[in-house]
Structures are given as C-alpha cells and as structure tokens.
Amino acid sequence: MKSKILIIGACGQIGSELTYKLREIHGDNQVIASDISYGNLDIVNSGIFEILDAQDATSLKVCIEKYEINTVYLMAAMLSATGEKFPMKAWDLNMSTLFNVLDLAKNGQIKKVFWPSSIAVFGPTTPKDGTAQYTIMEPSTVYGITKQVGERWCEYYFNKYGVDVRSIRYPGIISWKTLPGGGTTDYAVDIYHKAIADNHYNCFLSEHTELPMMYMEDAIKATVQIMEAPANNIKIRSSYNLAAISFTPKDMVASIKKHLKDFTIEYNPDFRQEIADSWPSSIDDSHARQDWNWKHEFSLDDITKEMLTNLAK
C-alpha cells in the first residue's frame, strides 16, 4: 500500500519536522500538511497545506476523502502547562480529535494511525527512576489524563475493531526549527534561545528537576520507525515508553558553559514545577528497543552543540 498521509497539527513543534521528513521519504504530493491556522508559514509554503479543524468530524472526513488519505499522524494537542489553564478546552481538543480519527479508521477509511502520548501519563505515585512500561499511572494534569485515556481508547480500537494505531510516550523534545508551545519541558528549548540572545536564562523549574528528554532528530526517527515496523512487531497498542537521556537544568547549564563560558541562570519555579515534579526522572524503554529496534543517538552535549550552532546562524 502506497502511503497517502495527512498530518494534523503540521505547524507545531513535532508536526512541522515530521512533515519535512515524511515528504523526504514518501514524496511531496503524498504528504498533506494541515493545521487549524496558518501558524507556520514555512510549512504552509512547503507543499500541499489544508486549513483543518480536526475537532469537526465532517471537515476531517471531507479532507480524508479529497486526498484519498490512508495514514494519519494526529499531532494536534493542548500540552501540559496550557492544559492546566484551560482544562475543558484541553479535554475537548485532545479527546475529540482522537475519536474523530479513530472512528474513520474503524470505518475503514484510514488504514494506519499515529497518535502521540507522553510521559505525562505518569503521575506523582509512579516510581520515578527507570519508570517501567507497566506501572502505576495516576496522572495529575488534564493533559496527562487525556493521554492516559487516549491510550486506553487506542488499545480498545485495536482490540475490538482491528484499528492499526501506533503510539509513543514522548519525553520533552528539543529542537531549533519550530518552538514548542505550552509544555512543561519547553524550558529545555527556551534556554538555548536565551543563551544566544542574552547569555542569561530565567528558568521556571528548579535546578535539580530531572526530566526525560530527546533531540528532535531522534524523536522523528522513532516516529518513522514505529510506523514502518511490521504490524506484528507492534506488541503494545496503548503506547510505548520511549527514552533517550535525562538531565536537570543544572546539567544544561554545565553543557552550555562549554560553549558560552559567561552564561548565567536564575531559578524562579512557577506552577510548572508541580507538573514536572509529578513526572518520571528517567524511563525504561526496553520494549521499544526490543520490538522495533529503537535506539537513540543524541547526548546532551550533542544537543547543545546542534542547538547553539543552528540558533546562532
């Protein structure tokens, strides 16, 4: 089956880079980028682009039929920090878009679905170090609740209706091309921008807050890998733990100082500290490594070098 792909949320941090990568692999005309607004002109002008509100089931169906789409990457979501400000909006957006996509797949109009989950499915009662695939999951953010519930529904649609849905629990993702928006891990991107602009950063998390993180190139590689793996290799139909590295803001400062020796930081934790404190410090992703050969490449120092070099251009 030749893939005809729709990316929902293509203007966002992961959606934009996924669009470029999938066009490289499948060809420009095979990949339709869509978003609710013209949020990223590079993406809008980079190939076929549709304005699409995936909360509206009819508009989504029309778009799927117009382009004879068989594969959907549902990257639109309200993230953890914004979700705490607008709980019902986060619930409505994150759940309705998922149901709209899963239902089209259940009816046979879509053959394959990618849906991102997150480390936010874990909560304050989850063991923090080397968090296992199967463990206590009592998320305390609305975003985490939507991801946990979404995982259960993905598994349900696979078991009951045979929907080929695949998912990854992304950690914080670091990239220089498109800014993240509304997440708790966003500090790990902001810090590089401010390092280049001001040689100083005002950090909204405390210096010892350790969180799982990953460079965008690794995240895109994992996304492509899980979607290309034979269906039989995908043993987990809720969502896979996925990990690369874990570090604290203090570790980042040490890494940045290797390039910018006068870089300074101050710590002023805000409401996002409580969210970060409820998440794991590190993740055991051995199932992803076993089932579809996942392996990360980028260390913290690799990421720092890439970020500072590209942002300074």
Ligand code: AKB
């Ligand atoms: C967030 O911080 O909300 C996201 C995530 C970890 O899913 N980056």
